[in-house]
Amino acid sequence: MSARSGPPLGFAEAFDLPLSVDLRTAARAFGVCPDTAYKLIRLGRFPCPVLRVGRRYRIPTAYMLRALGIEERPVYAVDLEAGAAHAAQHHRISHHETEAPE
Template sequence: MSGRSGPPLGFAEALDLPLSVDLRTAARAFGICPGTAYKLIRLNAFPCLVLRVGGRYRIPTAYLLRSLGIEERPVYAVPLEDDAAPADPYDNTDPRTSEKPA
């Protein structure tokens, strides 16, 4: 196998991964080609935990993200828009009862 299996994963794409990923996806996250990933596994030098399930390799996403320096998942992967922000719950002013200037 030569070359990468696609562009490196972006931050938002990494946060949308399932509980475990295949070796190609993990290799993409690290920015290496699948052949290099297989070689690192044979050398017991892959940067995170690798599970052998049947004849395939699976990488738990939590270990993958931790190896990439992503310790916690944010509540929102994308910033909220201003108009989507919730109203201030402590704002008790009612425009109908405000005083009118005399």
């Protein structure tokens, strides 16, 4: 059995993942080595759906998090601030576009 690809993923790292991850990242999330992850896929026993893209495997992050018992992404204050800033910028742009020229 080969060593893990790194330490298990923490919550903060898991929530910053892209829409899909490679098999090594998914293996880290489940706390298994990549060789075990490949074996589970071959046996049809990987804990979440796996996509085959060419010669590589991709795991949809939403399915992976759900299999880990994480149903919802927590909301952090920084997320709320970023969302508010985006909404304010969008409001300024749309308000500017609807103003009639003088």
